[in-house]
Amino acid sequence: MTKARTALALGLPNLARVLFYRLGVGLGLNPVRRLRAHIPDGPFFSPPAGAGQGDGQAGAPRSGTADRLPALMRRWWNRQDYFGWFQIEDPAIPHWHRNPFSGAEVPEPLRPWWQIPDFDARVGDIKTIWEASRFDWVLTFAQHASHGDPVGLERLNAWLDDWLRHNPPYLGANWKCGQEASIRVMHLAVAALILDRWRAPTARLRALVRAHLQRIAPTIQYAIAQDNNHGTSEAAALFIGGTWLDSVGDALGARWARLGRRWLENRATRLIAEDGSFSQYSVNYHRLMLDTYSLVECWRRRLDAPPFSRTLQGRLIAASRWLHLMTQPETGDAPVLGANDGARLLPLDDGDYRDHRPSVQLAMALFAEQRAYPPAPGVGEPTPGPAPSPDPGAGWNHALAWLGVPIPRIPAPRPSSAQLDGGGYCLLRRPRAFAMLRYPRFRFRPSQADALHLDLWRDGQNLLRDAGSYSYNAGDDASRYFKGTASHNTVQFDDRDQMPRLGRFLFGDWLRAEDVDPVAETDEAVTAAAGYTDGQGARHHRRVALTDTELRVEDRVSGFAERAVLRWRLRPGDWSLDGDRVRLGDECLQVTATVPIARLQLIEGFESRYYLRREPVPVLEVEVREAGRLFSAYRFAVPS
Numbered sequence: 024m025t026k027a028r029t030a031l032a033l034g035l036p037n038l039a040r041v042l043f044y045r046l047g048v049g050l051g052l053n054p055v056r057r058l059r060a061h062i063p064d065g066p067f068f069s070p071p072a073g074a075g076q077g078d079g080q081a082g083a084p085r086s087g088t089a090d091r092l093p094a095l096m097r098r099w100w101n102r103q104d105y106f107g108w109f110q111i112e113d114p115a116i117p118h119w120h121r122n123p124f125s126g127a128e129v130p131e132p133l134r135p136w137w138q139i140p141d142f143d144a145r146v147g148d149i150k151t152i153w154e155a156s157r158f159d160w161v162l163t164f165a166q167h168a169s170h171g172d173p174v175g176l177e178r179l180n181a182w183l184d185d186w187l188r189h190n191p192p193y194l195g196a197n198w199k200c201g202q203e204a205s206i207r208v209m210h211l212a213v214a215a216l217i218l219d220r221w222r223a224p225t226a227r228l229r230a231l232v233r234a235h236l237q238r239i240a241p242t243i244q245y246a247i248a249q250d251n252n253h254g255t256s257e258a259a260a261l262f263i264g265g266t267w268l269d270s271v272g273d274a275l276g277a278r279w280a281r282l283g284r285r286w287l288e289n290r291a292t293r294l295i296a297e298d299g300s301f302s303q304y305s306v307n308y309h310r311l312m313l314d315t316y317s318l319v320e321c322w323r324r325r326l327d328a329p330p331f332s333r334t335l336q337g338r339l340i341a342a343s344r345w346l347h348l349m350t351q352p353e354t355g356d357a358p359v360l361g362a363n364d365g366a367r368l369l370p371l372d373d374g375d376y377r378d379h380r381p382s383v384q385l386a387m388a389l390f391a392e393q394r395a396y397p398p399a400p401g402v403g404e405p406t407p408g409p410a411p412s413p414d415p416g417a418g419w420n421h422a423l424a425w426l427g428v429p430i431p432r433i434p435a436p437r438p439s440s441a442q443l444d445g446g447g448y449c450l451l452r453r454p455r456a457f458a459m460l461r462y463p464r465f466r467f468r469p470s471q472a473d474a475l476h477l478d479l480w481r482d483g484q485n486l487l488r489d490a491g492s493y494s495y496n497a498g499d500d501a502s503r504y505f506k507g508t509a510s511h512n513t514v515q516f517d518d519r520d521q522m523p524r525l526g527r528f529l530f531g532d533w534l535r536a537e538d539v540d541p542v543a544e545t546d547e548a549v550t551a552a553a554g555y556t557d558g559q560g561a562r563h564h565r566r567v568a569l570t571d572t573e574l575r576v577e578d579r580v581s582g583f584a585e586r587a588v589l590r591w592r593l594r595p596g597d598w599s600l601d602g603d604r605v606r607l608g609d610e611c612l613q614v615t616a617t618v619p620i621a622r623l624q625l626i627e628g629f630e631s632r633y634y635l636r637r638e639p640v641p642v643l644e645v646e647v648r649e650a651g652r653l654f655s656a657y658r659f660a661v662p663s
Contacts, residue, residue, distance in 0.1 A: 025523060025531040025558070032533055033468060040248035048137050048242075055241040056137065060192035060234035065227045067183045070176060071169050071218040093421040095167055096373050099160035106154060106365035107376025108633040116182055119189045119197065122151040124635060129196050132189070136198040142527075148496040148635065149196060150364060156186065156197040158210040159370050165214035166371075166425070179214070183231075192234045201242050202253045204235045205260030206368065209318055212263050213369065216325065217425055221267065229271060236264045236279050247286065250294060250467050251303050252312050252366075258286035259315045263322045270326060280328075287319060288335050294467075295338040299345030300446025302467040305361030306349055310379055313342055313386050314368040320389045321426045336390060343386035346379060347395050348438045348450055351457065353483030355380040355419070358459050359491045360478070362470045365634030372421035376633060380419035388428055393435040395419075440549050442542045449542050449551035451569040456481045456659070458569045462553035463534035472520040474534050474555050475565045476511040479574050481659055486610070487512050487574075488592050488640070491631035495527070502527065505631060512592055516561040516583040523558070532558035540566070548575075556582070563587075574657040581650035586621070589614070589645040589653055592628060598641045600625045605643055609660030612643060618651030 030038060047053030098104040103111040103123065111123060120129040127146050129139075146152065160182060167175025190197045197203065211232060215221035224232075239257050246253040262283030269276030294302040294312075301309045316339050323330070330336075349357045355378030367376055374381065380396055387395045399417045423430060441450045447464030451457070457480040461473055479487035490510030493501055503524070508515040515521075522530035540552035547570060554564030561582040568575040580587040591614075596607045604613035605625055614623065628642035645653060 026525060029468075029525060029529065029531040029533070032465075034250075037248040037250065040244045044242060044245035044248070053241055055193075055238065056135075058193050058237050058241075060230070060237060062187060062192070062230045062234065063226050066180045066225055067228045067231065068165075068168070068176060068179055068214065068218060068220060069225055071171075071220065092170070093372060093418075093424050095170060096163045096371070098370070098373055099163040100167070103155065104159070105151070106634040106636070107367065108636055116185050117155045119156060119186060120152060120195065122147050123155075124151055132196070133191070133194045136193055136195060139196050139199055141199075142496050148494050149199075150495065150634070152196050153200065153203050154365070156190065156203065157206045159367075161210045161214045162217070162369075162371060165217040169217050169219075187231070193238060198238060201239045201246055202256045204238050205256040208232055208235045208239075208260040208264045209256075209315070209368065212267065212322060213318065213371075213426075215267075216321075216427075221325065222270075224267070224271065229268060229273065232264045233268060233273065233275070236261060236268070236275075240279060240282065243282065243286065247290075252308050252315070254286060255290045255294070255312050255315050258283045258290060259319045262287055262319060266322070266326050266328055284331070287316070288332055291316070291331075291335040291338045295342050296443075296445025296466075297338070297341060298443045298445040299338070299341030299343070300443050300448070300464075301342065301345075303361060304446060304465075304467075304469060304471075305363065306346070306357045306359070306379075307363040307366060308361065309342070309346055309349075310382050311366045311368055313339070313346055314382050316342075317382070317385050317389055318369060318426075321428065325427075339386070339390040343383065343390050344435075345443065345446075347383045347387060347435060348441055348443075349459070350379040350383050350438075351480055351483040352380075352396065352438070354378070356483060356485065358478040358480075358485075359489040359630070359632055360459070360461065360476075361473070363492045363631070363634060364495065369422055371425045372418045374418040374421075378418065381422045384419040384430075385422045385426070385428065387435055388423060388431050391435065392431050393433045394431045395435045397434075398430050440542050440544055442551070444539075444541075447536060447553075449553070449567070451542060451549040451551060451567065453549065453569055453571050456569060456571065456574075458549075458567060458574060460551055460553065460565065460567050462536045462539060463555055464536055465533040468528075469522070469530055469533060470528060471506045471511070472508045472522050472530060473511040473513065474508075474521050475513045475553065475563055477565070477567060477576065478512070479657060484594070486594050486659065487657065488594060488630060490592065490629065492634065493629075493631035493637050494635050497635075501637075504629070509590065510592075510628070510630075512590060513565075514563045514578055514580055515588045515590070516557070516559075516563075516580075517585050518588075519559075521555075521557050538564060554579075561587075572658060572660070574655075574659075576655040576657075578653045578655070579651075580647065580653070583650075586646055586648050589647075589655070590628075591643040591645075591655065591657075592630065593641045593643060595638070595640055598625060598643075600643075605641075610658065612655065612657045614643070614645045614653060614655045616645075616647055616651055616653045618647050618649050620645060621648050622646040 120132040164179035246257045265280030447462045449460040459478040461476040525531045534555045537554045548568045552566040556562045564579040566577040
């Protein structure tokens with residue numbers, strides 16, 4: 024019954040799409056099995072427009088900012104860079120079929136892509152193979168070439184040539200995923216914008232883009248069935264690549280462009296709620312989706328294509344504001360909410376992977392016609408006049424500078440407390456503190472058992488934190504831990520997850536929120552509350568109040584068989600346990616209850632703020648064995 028209910032929740036049309044995809048590919052009926060592509064000889068990119076004129080700015084973005092370009096990226100220039108944290112100090116071309124973390128190589132790397140398993144224990148996480156083939160390095164080399172550096176152009180063509188030689192069309196792991204192919208198309212398009220070569224791409228570049236669209240189009244229905252960023256990414260690649268090819272006379276370009284536009288409109292309406300919440304309940308996947316639509320809009324404007332519908336534009340304004348509300352302005356960091364697989368589109372600066380401000384600034388400028396952050400750090404309001412050019416000294420403006428997007432004159436409203444009920448989020452904000460309460464509003468499949476998780480931030484620093492994802496293929500124990508209830512700041516009943524696990528990426532018996540009290544604000548505090556009852560009758564209700572100096576939480580628990588364990592995942596530090604409280608400097612977390620506390624213990628847990636990076640964190644566990652109420656008070660010192 025659980026599986027049947029979950030299947031209905033996923034949607035019969037989506038199940039049919041997946042079935043037809045698998046049958047079509049498995050039996051050879053899908054045309055993707057019969058694809059062929061010819062890539063002619065020659066360069067992928069010719070010298071940037073204006074090269075050889077000695078100005079050192081050849082090919083710079085044509086937005087009046089050629090003399091104010093940001094610093095060139097160093098990632099992938101002198102090192103290989105994976106998932107925003109793992110670097111190999113070697114400027115050589117990477118091995119396209121080797122896991123750089125373990126050294127394991129893909130066996131028989133030139134098999135047809137449909138014969139390669141999704142999860143192969145001999146290789147480990149397939150994302151380690153895909154990462155270098157997302158073409159982040161294309162953007163770095165294009166930036167250097169745009170400044171007149173011949174080494175940038177030489178590397179750009181040499182690496183693309185080597186990639187194609189080791190990844191001929193439709194053979195090998197790097198052709199297996201339509202979304203991976205789509206990210207490559209989008210990064211090639213950005214390189215063409217940076218080099219001002221989008222109007223006249225070389226024959227070899229056109230053929231490479233065409234080969235990718237041929238791979239993406241026949242399996243787009245499978246991407247749509249996922250109700251996630253696979254559909255938005257693949258639709259974007261079809262639109263961008265299709266309009267590009269159409270503009271240079273390719274007969275199939277217009278058809279691909281129409282297909283991409285149709286699904287971009289459809290996905291925005293279906294997957295983005297009116298309050299901006301995205302179907303994947305993940306900050307990182309929300310950023311990936313938003314960057315995708317931002318690039319689509321930049322490309323549409325550059326080619327002067329017809330605008331998208333007002334409905335799509337409205338959803339993207341809301342989605343931009345959603346990420347703005349989640350992002351801490353002091354650091355650009357945000358809650359490690361939901362799945363976090365290291366994905367980042369448009370890495371156009373050397374800022375930290377966890378800095379979301381570049382994405383927020385670009386999306387707010389494009390869709391809301393407002394700027395989320397000032398033109399430069401410490402700069403006040405600009406004087407009246409034309410919209411200013413992006414300042415190269417502010418990392419959050421680098422993407423605007425490279426893509427030729429001016430900074431709007433109108434500042435966006437400062438992030439405030441908000442109720443985002445479409446996705447199940449209460450955002451509580453005081454002048455220097457922020458808390459997020461996560462409650463279950465599952466129109467789409469949840470990826471983590473994180474109901475009533477609570478994040479706490481102060482001055483841009485994460486005090487009470489989520490665990491992240493770590494890896495999608497790190498073994499059953501790690502998968503259960505990072506996706507499960509034990510890795511969140513919530514209550515776990517009887518040592519089980521809040522929802523039964525039905526597969527690697529699927530939970531059953533999706534929870535429903537009960538007794539939701541919306542965000543309310545007074546002079547003293549911001550409050551919110553929500554609860555749920557799980558499939559076995561256990562009930563948890565949480566009430567939260569945030570003041571300028573304290574977070575207060577009341578948890579009511581009942582209906583469990585043996586035990587309920589409340590966990591608080593603390594920021595790293597030398598915490599000390601003293602009776603019913605733990606301390607770190609001026610910070611203190613105290614937990615009391617209306618029933619006997621069977622255990623109050625400080626243990627070691629784990630977190631993963633970057634994909635495939637796991638680090639220890641202190642976790643306070645509080646266990647009770649009968650129904651009752653638990654009271655937590657986190658007091659933090661706020662300097663005057």
